[in-house]
Amino acid sequence: MKDNNLNFDSKCVHSGIDEYEFGSVIPPIYQTSTFKFQSAQQGASLFAGEEKGYIYTRMLNPTVEALENCIAELEGGYKGLGCGSGMAAIHTTIASIVSAGDHVVCSNYVYGPTTTLMKSIFGKFGVQADFVDTSDINIVRASIRPDTKLVYLETPGNPTLVLSDISEISKIAHQHNCLVVVDNTFMSPALQQPLLMGADVVLHSLTKFLNGHADVVGGIIVVKDETAYTAFRKTLNQLGGVIDPFNSFLVHRGIKTLALRMERHCQSAQIIAEYLENHSMVEKVYFPGLKSNPQYQLGLKQHKGPGGMIAFELKGGLESGRVMMNSVKLCQLAVSLGGVESLIQHPASMTHYSMGKEARLAGGITDGLVRLSVGIENVNDIISDLETAFKAVKENRTKEKEFSV
């Protein structure tokens, strides 16, 4: 149901396509690779673009389209493009914007494989990228060159939750005719709508908060106008990294509870971040909702809530982190994030391993950093699990000290 007067949580429940066949309340799964033409003439006119309709699922599928419309509406964009993974969304986006010889300004604070994709795949095809501290708008301004086509942001950045000012950076980039792309995976449109702040393209790993149930790998791109949509659709169709109907159905179902889930993620993460900040075993906490965070004010300007992701450094660095991750029970030791279940992982040896130590340190990812994706379990159960793990860390540190004397 497209109704611009609806509030965000109502849109989560109702957005997609106005009417489904047979009065179905839920988007049907059109599990088909291809669509039958009424006649040779109709097939030809569909291909020529003279008639609108479905041809082949890589090009467009009604179940996928329902999801694309839904997320475009939640992001305040024109249309969405469903992709097979977040990485496919990033690949398709960059390939739609840049050509050989172009320059990209990319944030230091991005998911590890995004850095690797930019350097190794796009680098191979003659696209140059500089990785800079996008939390400082003066650095962004100074990094834009006459051949820069794209400023690529991920905010909050994975895993250190560093923020980049979307509206200020968009103003600067547009003065230089550069497009701004924002990876909005960590916030979801429930907490942040980059297109409404001036960005040109927003993308997500659907695998995370949008789906929310850790059972799908997917991605989405949302663009602002028909020109961009036509260009991006062409690239996606040719690269082929599309999402399939069944996964689209699952993500669409997950989105119905997005607003509710994000509310709980934010509430619990705030409580846990404050608990960690006051814990004697914790050296430092990275969380946009802490008043001690130097970017707290920017977070208030940019987000409707602090999100469900926390990173922290333990006293005792990597060894303490290892003991902690091996000692938690409710928080599962696994990569990925944004699901209803709490997950814990070690960025330096896991999600951000591929980018190499130098790039990791430029992005603030030390060997001792631990990342927690706060689920929707009872917050007291999460804290008690963390507390048990802290006891194990403490015992291990005591043993180490005894051993070393």
Ligand code: LCS
């Ligand atoms: N963007 C962000 C911010 C991500 O965190 C991820 C995956 C991607 C894009 C890529 O999405 P995918 O292709 O996996 O759907 N982040 C992961 C993480 O932190 N742990 O495991 C995957």
